[in-house]
Amino acid sequence: MEYHVDVAVVGASTGGTAAALAALQAGCSVLLTEETDWVGGQFIYPGIEKN
Numbered sequence: 001m002e003y004h005v006d007v008a009v010v011g012a013s014t015g016g017t018a019a020a021l022a023a024l025q026a027g028c029s030v031l032l033t034e035e036t037d038w039v040g041g042q043f044i045y046p047g048i049e050k051n
Contacts, residue, residue, distance in 0.1 A: 013041030
């Protein structure tokens with residue numbers, strides 16, 4: 001698959017998600033990727049280690 005975007009954000013942690021939203025608000029096309037099944041990083045499960 002090939003994508004053509006203005007901004008690619010690798011990692012949907014809280015910081016990655018915020019960066020993607022800021023780029024969208026600035027009018028950019030954005031690709032946000034995440035290797036896990038959830039966004040938000042450790043914010044979603046603070047202090048719990050995922051295996």
